[in-house]
Amino acid sequence: MMLFITALKEFKRHIFMNIVTLIELAVSIILVGVITTAVTIKYKYYGPFRDVYDSNGIYCRFIYAADDFGQPEQTLLYGEQLFPYLSSPEKIVCSNVIKSFPVKDGEFINANCYSFNDELIDRYTPQIGRGRWLKPKKDELEVVVTENNKYGWKKGGYVELDDGKGGTIKAKIVGELKDKQYIAGIPSDNDGNNDFSMFVSYIDSKDTDLPMLIFSSSQLRRYGFDGDACKCALIEYPDSVSGEQLDNDMQTLNLLGSLYTTELKNVRARSIDYFMLQLSNYLPLILVILIMTFISSISIAALSARQRLRDYAIYYICGSRWKSCVLVNLFFSLIISGLAAIGAAAIYHYIPKLPKSVFATLPMTIASDMWVAISVILLIAVYILVSAAMPLIIIGRNTPKEILTGGNNK
Amino acid sequence: MIKINDIVKIYNPKKSNEFEALHGVTCEIADGEMVAIIGKSGAGKSTLLHILACIDNFQSGEYYIDDTLVKDLSEKKYAQIRNEKIGMVMQDFALVEDFTALENVMIPLNFSKQKIKDKKQKALEALKSVGIEELAKKPCSKLSGGQKQRVAIARAIVNEPSMVLADEPTGALDTKTSAEIMELFKKLNSQGRTIIIVTHDMNVAEQCGRIIEIGDGRII
Known part of the structure; x- marks a missing residue:
């Protein structure tokens, strides 16, 4: 509880920077959702028939x-x-x-x-x-x-x-x-x-x-x-x-009366080409988004941990374990990612209410399927891990006694 | 009862800058004593206090609190000892600046393994006992030095530890406030608490029941 309260206070302390990170993460969640949808939306029309496409066979269309x-x-x-x-x-x-x-x-x-x-x-x-x-x-x-x-x-x-x-x-x-x-x-x-x-x-x-x-x-x-x-x-x-x-x-x-017939192996080959193309189109964008989000989250988490080191040392003399202070940053990341997820949902909910002329120009479709859920959860999990890793390193390199005595070893 | 036998503390062992800060220090402090540890800068008094506070380790020797050997314990056990047996007061107060006085005093209660009913009330009582109950909701950043040190003392005693360790508790205070803080320590001591104060101020030391002087890592 103590560590969670500290995390909340930490959120308030750098409110401006945290809101920027929060917006950044919310936008990342939406973009990852949109991109995942773009890559996977068509797969659900291929996946259920994959074994058929993988077999010897024929596609035919009649009029x-x-x-x-x-x-x-x-x-x-x-x-x-x-x-x-x-x-x-x-x-x-x-x-x-x-x-x-x-x-x-x-x-x-x-x-x-x-x-x-x-x-x-x-x-x-x-x-x-x-x-x-x-x-x-x-x-x-x-x-x-x-x-x-x-x-x-x-x-x-x-x-x-x-x-x-x-x-x-x-x-x-x-x-x-x-x-x-x-x-x-x-x-x-x-x-x-x-x-x-x-x-x-x-x-x-x-x-x-x-x-x-x-x-x-x-x-x-x-x-x-x-x-x-x-x-x-x-x-x-x-x-x-x-x-x-x-x-x-x-x-x-x-x-x-078939208007068009082709072997399923041709359909399979062209379909796989299509999915690979989608992936290669969107992968650089995904990487850029992830790198940007992670750089800012690492910076803020490191800054926050460094500024909080003395507080952690105070918790230590009051009965906390040193390494458990990392939990403050974990809670902090959870607060940011939770709010970002809510923000992303709100933004996405608001988009269809925009005037149609605006909405039509936005390629914003997020499928509510397993792939989108997995990619968004993965994004948040990696965000939490990355933003908790830097404080772990910073905390691990310091001792509470050094912090309380200003590095004086005598 | 605190008992230390032949404690040796070496900083940076087996490195070029190796330094032996304590060379086999032995002493006993009975329950309810008020002891001052004095010595020149670098004599090892703070090192000894940090070992007593379980925030630093030592290479050899034995340290007992109430007949319990405090050595090579798990981090969890050390944390429990710091929480339950020891109250720590630092020269620069060691308060979380953006917490209120009450929140600061509640820190040890929140880390306690014991089930504590009405933590807030208990913290308020601790603040009352140091005479600043009315400042409970004030952020520490807005308190004076003397008030901050009272908050630190309230935090040190809130879990009712058997000993309170103070590292230069009056070092950052003016003469009048220092006197008030020493009166507070004496009051706590009169209530049966063991008080150990590290100081280089003889005025402070003389107000304690016993003085232990350290020089070059040895008790003189």
Whole structure:
């Protein structure tokens, strides 16, 4: 307690310098959060499928309108229905586009409707604002919808879907998808990138007012619905598959209406290149921030420890252990880093409230994920260690008696 | 009872600037005594006091406090002895300047291993016993020299140690204030505390019950 009070007083004693350090650390926390997000945000769309990308296989993307251009009827196959046409694939991770429309008050309404196969649902969960992600094993047909949609669909409500046979099927809304997020499984048209981003789409209500609905394709089957067609797929093959077989299957997929096919090994290589590029882009910035923060924290901690040495010697004659005086600096660092973390959270919370013209120019996105938490905790831990190390050295090089007697050894 | 037998203190041992400050000092100080240690500058009196205060070590000999041998103990044990058995008063007061008088007096209570009820009250009583209770909330930086030394004495006695060690306690004070501080020490001694004062001021020494003179690292 004594040492903590001293740490608090120390904070007050150099209030100006400490506030500068505090702001510096708060800004570092935000920047580290932003940079970590920039580096890792995309990884969560790659990580869940890494084993598939690491395998022999094929990425393919279909367009639903293919049959309008005279493509064969097979174009309308949903993911698993592709299997018989291919040479012994092992697994498929796929999304399907639903050709039917939702029905509201007896009228067809427009929406972007997809179904995900179980493999995709199990591997990946998008950000859900309210409610939960799909559970394909549940008996009742489930759906998730984008939040704040124009049709007023909310968690706990129901969506009616035209079954293509003159009737409708009802799906319970179990979750609301957060707006402004990337969703894996729904393809973008980033074929040129030839990386994992082909399997990811960004949803933003500003771009379209059409809500997105995602069903479980296995639940739809149980309800007798088959009006969906493969949108995109990662098809995994056993190790024994030959290059020739993959080439043949890619040709088959093209005949079945695939707009773009490529081997997964190409996707993996380009994806790793992407992550490495991100890392090399941001690493120098991270290092500069860390070095600046640490230099100032070491200086202040050293100055504070040197100024406090006599106080520590006084504690010593009153019954403290000499080395435990380092705890004052540890508490001091904890106070600074705790306040900086609160400050960083407050600043980050305030940023979205800035006028949009200002906000739009700031690339400030911090994901609330494990990587950001780890990097921020790591930054704070290193800060505390570094700022406690210098006082430890200073205290270790002095003895309380020397300090109390002004270095007189006699 | 304090007992030291044949204490030898060498500074910078086995170095070119090696210096033997105490050459086998032996003495006993009974409970409740008021003793002055005098000697010329560099004679070894402060060294002896620092050894008695457990803030310096020694190469050979024995040091007993109440029949407990104080040598080669753990740092934790030394800290406990400094906290519970010894009260220390320094010439320059050794106060934490930006603490209040009360906070300074509470320092030993806060480092105590004992469970102490109402530390604040106990510290206030210590301040009252040295006559400056009304200054409890004043930062030490705003106190006079005499007031600071009273705070230091209050801090030295707050944990009720068996001995109070004072290193030139009047060295930084004027004559009138010095006399007041000596009266305070005498009052504490009359209450049964052992007081050991290092001084080069014979006026101070003569007010003590016994004088131990040190010269060239030996008791004369």
